[in-house]
Amino acid sequence: MKNYKIAVLPGDGTGPEVVAEGLKVLAAAAAKYGFTYETVSYNWGGENYLATGVTLPENFKEELEKYDAVFLGAIGHPKVKPGILEKGILLKLRFALDQYINLRPVKLYPGVETPLANKGPEDIDYVVVRENVGDVYCGLGGVSGQGTKQEIALQDMVYSYFQVERCLRYAFEEVRRRHSRENPWRGLKPEDLKAGKIGQLTLCGKTNVLTYVFGLWDRVFHELAAEYPDVKLDYCHVDATCMWMVKNPECFDVIVTGNMFGDIITDLAAVTSGGMGVAAGGNINPNGVSMFEPIGGSAPKYTGLGVINPLAAIGAVAMMLDFLGEAPAARAIEASIAYVTGNKLKSVAAGKMGYSTSEVGDLVVENLR
Numbered sequence: 160m161k162n163y164k165i166a167v168l169p170g171d172g173t174g175p176e177v178v179a180e181g182l183k184v185l186a187a188a189a190a191k192y193g194f195t196y197e198t199v200s201y202n203w204g205g206e207n208y209l210a211t212g213v214t215l216p217e218n219f220k221e222e223l224e225k226y227d228a229v230f231l232g233a234i235g236h237p238k239v240k241p242g243i244l245e246k247g248i249l250l251k252l253r254f255a256l257d258q259y260i261n262l263r264p265v266k267l268y269p270g271v272e273t274p275l276a277n278k279g280p281e282d283i284d285y286v287v288v289r290e291n292v293g294d295v296y297c298g299l300g301g302v303s304g305q306g307t308k309q310e311i312a313l314q315d316m317v318y319s320y321f322q323v324e325r326c327l328r329y330a331f332e333e334v335r336r337r338h339s340r341e342n343p344w345r346g347l348k349p350e351d352l353k354a355g356k357i358g359q360l361t362l363c364g365k366t367n368v369l370t371y372v373f374g375l376w377d378r379v380f381h382e383l384a385a386e387y388p389d390v391k392l393d394y395c396h397v398d399a400t401c402m403w404m405v406k407n408p409e410c411f412d413v414i415v416t417g418n419m420f421g422d423i424i425t426d427l428a429a430v431t432s433g434g435m436g437v438a439a440g441g442n443i444n445p446n447g448v449s450m451f452e453p454i455g456g457s458a459p460k461y462t463g464l465g466v467i468n469p470l471a472a473i474g475a476v477a478m479m480l481d482f483l484g485e486a487p488a489a490r491a492i493e494a495s496i497a498y499v500t501g502n503k504l505k506s507v508a509a510g511k512m513g514y515s516t517s518e519v520g521d522l523v524v525e526n527l528r
C-alpha cells in the first residue's frame with residue numbers, strides 16, 4: 160500500500176477551517192481507495208510572524224523536501240503590511256522549491272452560478288498553465304530618487320530560454336494528460352480531428368508590444384510544436400484572452416502564459432467559474448515537492464464563523480491526489496464536489512451555502528463513490 164507524507168500549512172484566517180475539511184475528505188478517500196498517508200502541520204503564517212518576527216524558519220526548504228506534497232490553506236493577515244507574507248512565505252516557497260508551474264483549472268461545476276450569460280459547465284472547462292517563478296516576480300529592478308519627484312522605478316520582466324522551454328513543455332504535456340485520440344477536446348473541428356489533433360494549446364502573450372519576452376515564448380512555442388503534432392496551436396494576446404474568456408470561454412482548452420499575465424487572467428477565470436470559494440491550484444515542480452492550495456486567500460472577515468466554502472481546498476486535495484498518482488480517488492472527489500454543488504448547495508458564496516463549512520465537508524465525504 161502506498162503511503163504519502165504530506166506537509167500541511169493551514170496558514171491564516173479561514174485557511175485552517177478549509178484545510179480541516181480538505182483533510183476530512185482526504186481521510187475518506189484514503190479509506191476508500193486504499194492508500195495511507197501521514198501529515199505534519201506547520202504554523203507558518205501571519206500569526207506566527209506577528210509573534211516571532213519570522214516568516215519561514217532557516218531550514219524550511221530541507222524540511223519540506225522530506226514530503227511528497229504540501230497542502231496549503233491561506234497566507235495573509237490584516238495586521239501585517241502587504242508584501243511581507245506574500246514575498247516572505249508564499250513566493251519564497253514557490254521559488255525555493257522551484258515550483259515552476261502554477262496549474263489552475265477553470266471548471267464550472269453544475270449548479271454553480273456564473274456571471275457569464277448563457278454559459279454552462281460544458282462551456283467553461285479549461286486549464287491555465289501559469290509560469291510560476293519568472294517574469295516581474297523575479298525581483299530584478301530597482302529604484303532611484305525614491306520619494307522625490309525624480310523617482311524612477313523599474314521592475315523587470317525577465318525570462319530565460321530554460322524557464323520558457325520547461326513551462327511550455329509542461330503545457331504541451333498537459334494537453335496530452337487531458338485528452339487522447341479516444342477522448343479529444345470537444346472544441347476541435349472535423350479537419351483538426353482528421354489531422355490527428357487531440358487538444359489545443361493557446362499561448363497567451365503580448366507579442367505586439369513585449370517583443371523581446373514574448374518573442375522568445377512564441378519562438379520556443381513553435382520549436383516545441385514539432386514534437387507535439389497532436390496538439391493544435393493557438394495564440395492570443397493577453398488583452399484579447401480576457402475578452403474571449405468572458406465572451407467565448409468554450410474556445411479554450413489549455414492556456415499557457417507568463418507569471419504576471421497568469422496571475423491576472425486566473426482571477427478573471429476564477430470569477431467566471433463560481434469565484435474564490437471553488438478555485439483550486441497547484442504549484443508544481445514535476446521533479447520535486449509540489450504545493451496545492453485553494454486560491455481564495457485568507458478571507459479575514461469570515462474567520463472562525465464556519466461560513467467559508469471549503470470546496471476550493473477540497474478541490475486542491477483532489478489535485479494533490481491526482482499529482483501523487485491516485486487518479487481514481489481524485490476523480491471521485493471531483494465527482495462528489497459536482498454532486499454537492501449540483502444538488503445540495505444554495506450558493507457557493509461564503510455564508511450563503513445553506514450549510515456550514517464543516518457540513519459541506521461532510522456532504523463531500525457522504526457522496527464519495
Ligand code: IPM
Nearest residue numbers: 245246249250421422425454
Ligand atoms: C496568487 C496570488 C499571489 C501571486 C500573491 C499573494 C503573491 O495573487 O497566488 O495568485 O501574485 O502569485
Ligand code: MN
Nearest residue numbers: 422423425426
Ligand atoms: Mn493572484
